[in-house]
Amino acid sequence: MTWGGQNSQQQAFEQLDYALSQGINFIDTAEMYSIPPKPETSGSTETIIGNWLSQDPSRRDKVILASKAVGPGINWIREGSPLTKETVKHALEQSLTRLKTDYLDLYQIHWPNRNSPHFGKHWPNRLNLSAVDSAEQTDMMLAILEALDESIKAGKIRACGLSNETPWGINQFLKLSEAHNLARIVSIQNEFNLLHLKDNPYVLETCINEGVSYLPWSPLAGGALTGKYVNGARPNNTRWSMVQRNGLFRDTLHTDKAIIAFKQVADKYKLNLGQMALAYIYQFEGVSSTIIGATSVEQLKQNIQAYSMTLEQEVIDSINQVIKSYPMPF
CATH class of the missing domain: 3.20.20.100 (NADP-dependent oxidoreductase domain)
Structure with a gap:
C-alpha cells in the first residue's frame, strides 16, 4: 500500500x-x-x-x-x-x-x-x-x-x-x-499485533469454528513495533511523519511504554524487536497468513526472515507478561 x-x-x-x-x-x-x-x-x-x-x-x-x-x-x-x-x-x-x-x-x-x-x-x-x-x-x-x-x-x-x-x-x-x-x-x-490483540479470542474463535481464514494486517502496528517511533522520534518518509486519515491513533504514552518493554524482552533474548513481534503473531492460534508491508527491500528481507523464527516458550511467556501490563495501549 x-x-x-x-x-x-x-x-x-x-x-x-x-x-x-x-x-x-x-x-x-x-x-x-x-x-x-x-x-x-x-x-x-x-x-x-x-x-x-x-x-x-x-x-x-x-x-x-x-x-x-x-x-x-x-x-x-x-x-x-x-x-x-x-x-x-x-x-x-x-x-x-x-x-x-x-x-x-x-x-x-x-x-x-x-x-x-x-x-x-x-x-x-x-x-x-x-x-x-x-x-x-x-x-x-x-x-x-x-x-x-x-x-x-x-x-x-x-x-x-x-x-x-x-x-x-x-x-x-x-x-x-x-x-x-x-x-x-x-x-x-483485521489489525492484529502486540499492541492490538482485541480480536483474541472472540473474532479468532469465530474464524476457527467457522473455517474463515484470519489475515492480520499491520502486524507491526504501522511500523511502531520496530521501535522507530519511541520517545517521539519521526524518521523521514515513515508513516508517522505523514498526515494520516484516521490520525496517529496508535501514538500514546502507553504505546511508547509497551514498545520499550517489548524491546527489553527482545534485547534479553538477543532478538530483533520487529522480527520478534512478527514471529509472535505468526505462531498465534487461528492466524492463517499475515499481511506485511515494507518501504524497502531491506525491511522486506527482515520481515520475511521472521517466518522461519521459532520463539521459545520462555520468550512467549515474557511477551505475554508485557501484554498483561499493557493490554490495550491505544
Missing part, C-alpha cells in the same frame, strides 16, 4: 521480485491505495502491481492476488457513499483494469457500511451501537454478497472476504450465504 506514495514503481518491482523469489505468493492491495490516501494517488498501487504482472504474464498464476472495495467515507471514491450491489461490481471492474488481470483470487470489503470499532474506535462510548439499524445493514450485506456471488459465477473473482469486521458482521454474512445459497466468506483481515 505504500507503492505509488512512499515508494516508486521501480522500488515496488524490486520488492515484488524479491518476495516472489522467497516463496511469498500472496499480494494484497486495495482500490484506495497508496497511503496515506489522496485523490491523486488513488489506485496507484494496483496500477503498479498490474504493470509488474504485465511484464511477465507467467507471474499471474504464481500469485494469490487480492484487492478490496472501500466502504463509505472516501470522498473522491464514489463520493464517499456506502457500498451497494452496483458499486461493488463497478469497483471490481476498475481494480481488474488497473491490475491488468481477468480475475482476482480474493476480493474483499475493505470496511463495512456501518461504523465499526476499528482504527482506534474500540474504546468505550466511541460508537453508538444502538443507532445502527441492523435490518438495514443486513439488507446491505445481502446486496454486497449477491454482487460477490455473481462475480464469482462470472469468473471475475475466485473467493470473497471481509476486512475490519466484527463477530456480528462475520456471522451475518455467513448466515446470509446459507439462507440464500450465495458464496461464503472465506477470510477476514
